[in-house]
Amino acid sequence: MQTTTRAVTGQHQAPTPVTCEPAKSLYVELLVPRPSAAARERAGHYLADQLKTVSTLAADLPEDPEGLEAWVLANNARVGAQYRDYLAARKAGAPRRYFASKAQALYFLRGVAPTKLVDGAWLYGTLAHWDDLRYRAPIQIYLEELGDGLPDKNHVVLYRKLLARHGCEDLSQLSDDHYVQGAIQLALAYHADRYLPEVLGFNLGYEQLPLHLLITAYELNELGIDPYYFTLHVTVDNAGTGHARKALQAVHDALPTEGRAAFYRRVVQGYLLNDLGASTTSVIGSFDLEREVIEVLAEKSNVGRYVHSDYCRIGGRSVSDWLGDPAQIPDFLQVMQEQGWIRRHEDPANSRFWRLIQGERAEMFGVFTVYEQQLIHDWIAGDFVHSGAKYQAAAERVAVVPRREISFRARQRQQERLCPALEAEQGGAANASRAQSSDFDSEEAALEQRLASQPSRAAAMALLVEQLSPARHHSRAGLLATRLFVSLLG
Template sequence: MTVMTRKPAGSARLRYHALLAGRDSDTQAWLAGQLCQVTQRRDDLPDDPEQLEHWAARHAAMVAHQHADYLMQRRQGAPRRYFANRAQALWFLQQVAPTKAVDGAWLHGCLRHWGDPRYHGLIRTYLEELGDGDPWCNHVLIYQRLLSRLGCLEGLPLDDSRYLQGALQLALGQAGEGYLPEVIGYNLGYEQPPLHLLITTHELAELGIDGHYFQLHVTIDNAASGHARRALQALRQLQPEQGQAAFYQRVRLGYRLNDLGVDTPSLIASFDLQGELLAALERKRVFGQFMHADRCRLQGRTVNQWLAAPEGLPGFLQALQAQGWIERNQDPRRCRFWQLIDGPKASMFGVFSAYEKQLWHDWIAADWQRPMRRVAPGQWESELTLETPCETVQMDGFVHLIAAMAGNRHAEPPGLRATRAYIRATGLTGGGPC
């Protein structure tokens, strides 16, 4: 038998994990392949880089206009555009988790240029992604805490394509000097606040989900002075005097990498509530098929028999309804099955995770309208207590600090300490709390 040691071509998930572990051996070749894929694609950047300021202003104005439109529609009674229910929102937050877990990673290679003021805008952007080493402000940790509070930390099995953007970000951060134009271009695309960010922020709050992570990006990436602005300045400052056209062409390729994979609105729209519930049941079935007493019967079959094969699951949902355990389109709290799984005294307490319970809840509720619960932007539950020990990092050269601040490591305690030490040593301080 031959043992496969190479990553199967096209597996973004394996690439992502190899990059995360710092064990990806052919990053540059893979990145070159991804860039090759986008050469024939179109983008919305102007042909003349002199027009970029105008382009950015037009983009920001268009997003503002579309957002105002969205808000007006909502005021006039339109339903949420993205999230039909809370389960869909939790599903989405887990789908993008691999990307959020490496937020900012594409800029890691800039750190070594701390002595060159032309890089300071990009470095500052990266340091802000890292929360300047403060675990409260580190974007990766903010997102992790959000998932943790929502009971979604263990994650879902995800489609391979969910790992592509994260892999690209890590690869750009690790690929080195040869990819500066592409990094600038990717950064230019990623840091322009999109409409979907504004809508997501709004609708998460409406569903009682802390939207701080998203709200933070609305403000910190702003086009007037935030990351979007700095992205443009970096291009201006770092483009060479000779060969500007070739440089800009490569910037455009890097920009187009943002479009690989599935775009956010299409991803959200692909949610299938019943499909997700069945997938969750299938994950449970393997264990659950032996756990029920034989007196638990539905339509003459034991629950263990219902759970014996994946094909039985849709019928199991039908049987629960036929036997009166579940009546859909009503308040789930009135449903006998819901009472089995919800609450500390429920007989199946702890069987389903918070996300899985939300799937049940929303599938049962279906068309039943829950009274809306609005949470003001920025209002969120208390965070987990994280220690911020007074650090004493020995400065044994920037190489070690920079290595510890890589996109796959900066959110761990040594990475956070290194970030603070780097800021102290370089004087590249930020402008206050995140």
């Protein structure tokens, strides 16, 4: 479930712009345990606007829903052939198609995060119909997105861990366009009854196996990034028994006898919603390594301008002076290159600036996240990373890894932790940790108690549906609720 119809169709039609509310604010308002009535209403207007936007686009879907199965199989075969061509080209020495550097791969993981963090959300509204067999296929897909309540299979949990592992959790710099898909998905979550054909059409598009998913998984793995979130989707989206097939089943099960053509037209409109906002390929294509490095340093300058002493001088000016105006960062980088602080297109270990960030006695240890370090590292390395076979092995060796050497200050902190005088404080921290764990347990216990007091299976299911919302299902209580929902659904 990774695709956009751009990938399936190869078309690129510019949607007609219409006025709509900002995606990010709607996303934030809907991704809470209980979205307000006003937020839900806004979601309805937002969906209507987005549907208006796609109403002029053409879809590559068959005119008759009877042709959908052949369409799914043909798409699968085409993507399979394209992937074989890609692998053959790589084997013949072609460079990576998507990620020139590890920094670009992390930029991608971060850029598509708003979408991935609500994975499956568009189907949430079907859960309320758990007793109606026509909804069984989309409900099964939703539950599988939630890993049936197993944390190591829940797609949102997996993605959150992936972001955390690489220091990519800060999404504050992403544009509104990055939130469009997530906002659409959350809006569909809370309007399934009003927009069921569109929900099923969106699902049909999203669950097809796209070429970019296969390539992404392959190249992430090459760069030493766990591709499991992506390989998992290669298997769950398969056209034989996976989500691509179930999505097709969901459409057929819901098609009414009367009004079939009108229903299907709305399915097609929902399918086209996949084309809006930032996509996998547009996020990857928007990467500009130098611009990202400048943005990171400009953002750090807000604090950095106050913490350097006047003795830190580069190019005749104090570092504080350089950092006083973010617009000076490009010039600052240029001067650092001219003065030998940065030696581009070499092993970054040769650059004094890099050694301040990562290395023995690194003065700026902890200033930059793992993601930010990767950006700076790959920008300094430049052609050293990109220059193919001759330097490839060396380039891989210098990729950002956890530091083995620690700075003096970090060593001081370690020693302080060993100081007996701090044992009492440590004991307090350990108790706080146990209390936190206990709180988590109590949340699960409270859920079980509330369930036991429900007067009927329907009441119990309604209670569980609340816990399976996009904002909750990946919490411990949400995961427990998912396992219970699966077992009660039968």
